[in-house]
Amino acid sequence: MDKAGRDVWVFGDYRNYFQNRVTLQLLARGRELAAALGGELCVLVLGHELGQWVEEYVAHGADRVLALDHPCLRAYQSETYTRLLVDLALARQPRVILVGATSFGRELAARAAKRLHTGLTADCVELAVNDQGLLVQTAPGFGGNLLAEIVIPRHFPQMATVRPGTFQELPHDYERQAPVEWLPLPAGLKPERVRLLKSERLPPREQALENAPVVVCGGRGMASKKKFRNLQELARLLGGQVAATRPAVYARWSEEGTLVGQAGRQIKPQVLFSFGVSGAIQHTAGISGAPFIVAVNKNPGAVMMQMADVGLVADANQTCLALIRELKKRLRS
Numbered sequence: 001m002d003k004a005g006r007d008v009w010v011f012g013d014y015r016n017y018f019q020n021r022v023t024l025q026l027l028a029r030g031r032e033l034a035a036a037l038g039g040e041l042c043v044l045v046l047g048h049e050l051g052q053w054v055e056e057y058v059a060h061g062a063d064r065v066l067a068l069d070h071p072c073l074r075a076y077q078s079e080t081y082t083r084l085l086v087d088l089a090l091a092r093q094p095r096v097i098l099v100g101a102t103s104f105g106r107e108l109a110a111r112a113a114k115r116l117h118t119g120l121t122a123d124c125v126e127l128a129v130n131d132q133g134l135l136v137q138t139a140p141g142f143g144g145n146l147l148a149e150i151v152i153p154r155h156f157p158q159m160a161t162v163r164p165g166t167f168q169e170l171p172h173d174y175e176r177q178a179p180v181e182w183l184p185l186p187a188g189l190k191p192e193r194v195r196l197l198k199s200e201r202l203p204p205r206e207q208a209l210e211n212a213p214v215v216v217c218g219g220r221g222m223a224s225k226k227k228f229r230n231l232q233e234l235a236r237l238l239g240g241q242v243a244a245t246r247p248a249v250y251a252r253w254s255e256e257g258t259l260v261g262q263a264g265r266q267i268k269p270q271v272l273f274s275f276g277v278s279g280a281i282q283h284t285a286g287i288s289g290a291p292f293i294v295a296v297n298k299n300p301g302a303v304m305m306q307m308a309d310v311g312l313v314a315d316a317n318q319t320c321l322a323l324i325r326e327l328k329k330r331l332r333s
Contacts, residue, residue, distance in 0.1 A: 006039030009094040014053040022100030024169035027061040029127055036129040040064050046081055048074040058178045061170045065180045075196045082111040094157050096135050101161035109161050118155040124162045140262035165210035165266040214240030215269040220247040221276020227317040228253035234320055237327040245283045261286040276316035279303025
């Protein structure tokens with residue numbers, strides 16, 4: 001693409017809408033990017049029976065919706081979805097395309113970027129527009145030890161995948177309106193080499209860490225895997241989820257999926273309990289959106305204690321056990 005317009009596109013992934021809000025989060029940041037570029041914020045959505053999702057995307061900030069609604073698009077097909085995205089991008093020349101960094105989004109974005117002969121920055125944690133009108137894509141590098149700012153100056157569209165939970169979605173605006181283009185399915189689509197024969201919905205999983213209202217996070221100060229398990233009991237009693245810092249994950253006290261920070265999840269719980277966490281930048285980058293933090297640490301000078309709304313200088317495990325006893329006592333009464 002030698003010439004690029006000014007529009008910002010967000011790929012609309014509605015398959016797990018009520019648990020995975022990444023598309024809505026991208027719309028919030030996409031509006032800021034489109035305003036800086038002087039263009040429109042567009043959502044591209046592919047599938048079948050899309051009316052409900054189109055209305056949701058308009059209510060959450062889209063200036064325009066491009067929709068392809070057809071029974072053959074009901075299930076995700078990598079080759080077909082890639083071709084449709086690429087053909088539309090070539091025809092309409094968006095400047096930026098954003099996709100959620102889910103397993104689905106990572107595959108689609110990588111395939112599309114290859115065919116569009118452009119770059120793709122994966123797992124971004126920040127996006128901005130510089131003075132030259134180029135997308136500045138911030139992503140962790142070297143195992144999360146640093147943040148790299150990446151700019152692609154000569155290839156368009158500029159593409160990025162963004163981790164769920166990175167940005168805060170806009171409030172639902174019931175009065176908002178925007179044009180919707182219902183596009184026809186192009187002729188000559190080739191049959192998929194891989195066909196979906198059958199699908200089965202899995203039982204509901206536990207609440208996603210990014211959406212949990214309460215998160216109990218443990219770090220090196222928990223001292224052992226046995227003590228770290230106490231955090232899981234506390235999280236259960238509080239109706240929340242467990243998170244971990246990189247040292248705790250590397251020590252195999254917790255699963256890799258619980259890692260919070262530059263190299264892990266980005267979370268914004270209503271209340272974050274932090275036990276034995278020093279507050280390295282690699283970790284705090286993933287919790288900056290938490291409105292209320294309770295930290296427990298033996299070191300009053302720890303960064304996490306300075307960030308906290310409530311800081312308790314104490315042993316992390318002993319405090320955790322005391323909270324568990326008090327919560328169980330209240331539940332029995």
